[in-house]
Amino acid sequence: MVSIQIPPSLSCYAENRETLELPGSTVQDLLTALRHRFPELGRHLLRQDGSLRPYVNVFINDESIRGLRQLQTPVAETDIVTVVPSIAGG
Amino acid sequence: MLRITKEALSAIREHGEQGFPEEICGLLVGYVADETRTAREAWPVENAWDDAGGDRSDAVASFEAKGGEVTAADWEAEGRGRRYQVSSKDILGGMKRARTAGMDLVGVYHTHPNHPAIASEYDRQAAWPEWSYLILSVRDGKADEVKSWVLAQDQPRFDEEEIEEI
Numbered sequence: 047m048v049s050i051q052i053p054p055s056l057s058c059y060a061e062n063r064e065t066l067e068l069p070g071s072t073v074q075d076l077l078t079a080l081r082h083r084f085p086e087l088g089r090h091l092l093r094q095d096g097s098l099r100p101y102v103n104v105f106i107n108d109e110s111i112r113g114l115r116q117l118q119t120p121v122a123e124t125d126i127v128t129v130v131p132s133i134a135g136g
Numbered sequence: 137m138l139r140i141t142k143e144a145l146s147a148i149r150e151h152g153e154q155g156f157p158e159e160i161c162g163l164l165v166g167y168v169a170d171e172t173r174t175a176r177e178a179w180p181v182e183n184a185w186d187d188a189g190g191d192r193s194d195a196v197a198s199f200e201a202k203g204g205e206v207t208a209a210d211w212e213a214e215g216r217g218r219r220y221q222v223s224s225k226d227i228l229g230g231m232k233r234a235r236t237a238g239m240d241l242v243g244v245y246h247t248h249p250n251h252p253a254i255a256s257e258y259d260r261q262a263a264w265p266e267w268s269y270l271i272l273s274v275r276d277g278k279a280d281e282v283k284s285w286v287l288a289q290d291q292p293r294f295d296e297e298e299i300e301e302i
Contacts, residue, residue, distance in 0.1 A: 056265070101198045101199065128231065132221075132227075133222035133262070134220065135256065
């Protein structure tokens, strides 16, 4: 199981939990498990085809997966995976 | 409803005046209870909006896809005087720092230089649920009105929320 932290503002879609323990060996595995378990949370983070919404970023420890192997980036049980929302406006 | 400490609000006003005429931004940090967000502290972050472009084209296209009146091209039509962005690294750093301090990110603040503190369509399209979006109007370099906005439940609409200074 791998720990994945979600923004507190979205914890209401995950039984008020900010840290989820999910199975998987890649980021894609984790997000698939997340969507299966918490469909509404998954809707906020993923497109229908399972790809990550562009205004959502995922970090493994301190590294963005955009600079790694994207959704195919491997994860280990010692990693901390964090979902980070975009912030912008005008 | 947003409860915010006098110290945090004062820091936001000072930050807004110092950053004028550009938009400034920061994180509201505290806790949530019974649908009331309490911002104990305001943490300034860099306005990462790069007038020359940058790593945001997919994000603004996605904001457009969320629905609304403004397009990705509209987003790019203005510079830091009318746009702000917080880098992912600053957001991640803020989330970690808040957790370490036993708090959470409860919202975001930014300024509207020489414009009212009314949330724009850009603000709404990029907003996340359950966060407070505090806007400070700065007129000719002086902090003026402040308002806070929150996404309506399951509606594509920003509602003004009450601000209580504590």
